[in-house]
Amino acid sequence: MTYGSRAAALVFLPRPSARIEAMLGRVPAPIFAGLATATLLTGDGSVIGGPILWAALGALLATPARSLLVCLLGGAAGYALGVLPR
Numbered sequence: 001m002t003y004g005s006r007a008a009a010l011v012f013l014p015r016p017s018a019r020i021e022a023m024l025g026r027v028p029a030p031i032f033a034g035l036a037t038a039t040l041l042t043g044d045g046s047v048i049g050g051p052i053l054w055a056a057l058g059a060l061l062a063t064p065a066r067s068l069l070v071c072l073l074g075g076a077a078g079y080a081l082g083v084l085p086r
Contacts, residue, residue: 003072010068054082 040048040056058078062071
């Protein structure tokens with residue numbers, strides 16, 4: 001659901017104004033990393049397991065491509081690996 005909504009936003013929403021893009025460009029990478037890390041923690045502060053962790057790993061491994069689509073596909077592939085029965 002999350003990846004689908006993000007992909008739909010890229011396809012259907014107009015490009016942000018130059019002012020918004022400039023503002024987002026000034027947000028330090030550690031803030032984005034902090035937001036991403038927070039989604040990998042449970043309520044008691046431990047690391048989440050299962051398919052979500054695999055999805056994050058798949059997306060992380062795809063980041064050198066510097067393409068949102070490739071990262072989304074990497075996350076989806078990681079999630080698929082995470083739900084495979086062992």
